[in-house]
Amino acid sequence: MDLYGSSLVVAEAVSREIRFKANIPDARRKPENRVMCVSAEQVVALLDSGAIRVCELPPAPGTMDKLDRVLRQLREVDADQAKGVATSQVDSAWKHAGEAESIVSAARTIEHGRTAILLTNDGGASRVAQRHGVPSRHVGNLLAELGCADRTLGATKLYDQFTQVTAKFASVPIDARPADSAFFECEMTDATCCRCDSANPG
Numbered sequence: 001m002d003l004y005g006s007s008l009v010v011a012e013a014v015s016r017e018i019r020f021k022a023n024i025p026d027a028r029r030k031p032e033n034r035v036m037c038v039s040a041e042q043v044v045a046l047l048d049s050g051a052i053r054v055c056e057l058p059p060a061p062g063t064m065d066k067l068d069r070v071l072r073q074l075r076e077v078d079a080d081q082a083k084g085v086a087t088s089q090v091d092s093a094w095k096h097a098g099e100a101e102s103i104v105s106a107a108r109t110i111e112h113g114r115t116a117i118l119l120t121n122d123g124g125a126s127r128v129a130q131r132h133g134v135p136s137r138h139v140g141n142l143l144a145e146l147g148c149a150d151r152t153l154g155a156t157k158l159y160d161q162f163t164q165v166t167a168k169f170a171s172v173p174i175d176a177r178p179a180d181s182a183f184f185e186c187e188m189t190d191a192t193c194c195r196c197d198s199a200n201p202g
């Protein structure tokens with residue numbers, strides 16, 4: 001939070017999804033979703049305090065068309081990837097609503113000459129985002145940036161954190177997944193580290 005501060009925003013559809021997960025009653029929390037629900041509660045507290053802002057889709061002409069187009073692309077990527085893997089209808093409808101809104105908002109921000117980066121662990125969403133000129137990062141990239149910002153955290157600890165966070169949800173596709181703790185090592189040698197540089201442009 002300290003690293004990104006007020007630049008961290010979520011789309012309305014994403015904030016709805018997080019609030020829904022935080023409100024899942026104890027009786028319906030199972031070992032598979034407990035960590036997710038507890039994490040959602042923490043994010044809701046940050047949303048309520050205003051530390052994380054909710055970004056509304058700009059009512060610009062063409063926004064709804066673009067949203068439809070992005071949704072269709074996300075579903076196409078999903079259909080390609082699914083091949084017999086069952087995901088619940090509700091989950092996937094929501095997931096796409098949040099991703100589509102996030103991609104369209106980020107694309108609009110970039111069209112206006114400002115910077116936006118999509119945070120997603122979903123490989124399909126990051127590919128669709130790229131088609132719309134939106135760069136993306138996953139939770140492993142964020143933890144690595146955290147490691148650059150605070151060298152005392154240590155690569156091994158960050159790799160452990162990554163493994164824990166992505167064990168039951170927020171999974172990162174295998175091809176993008178860090179193989180070992182070396183991924184979290186700051187590469188600062190001769191005063192250059194591309195990650196430090198991209199986290200602190202200028």
Ligand SMILES: [Zn+2]
Nearest residue numbers: 148186193196
């Ligand atoms: Zn670094």
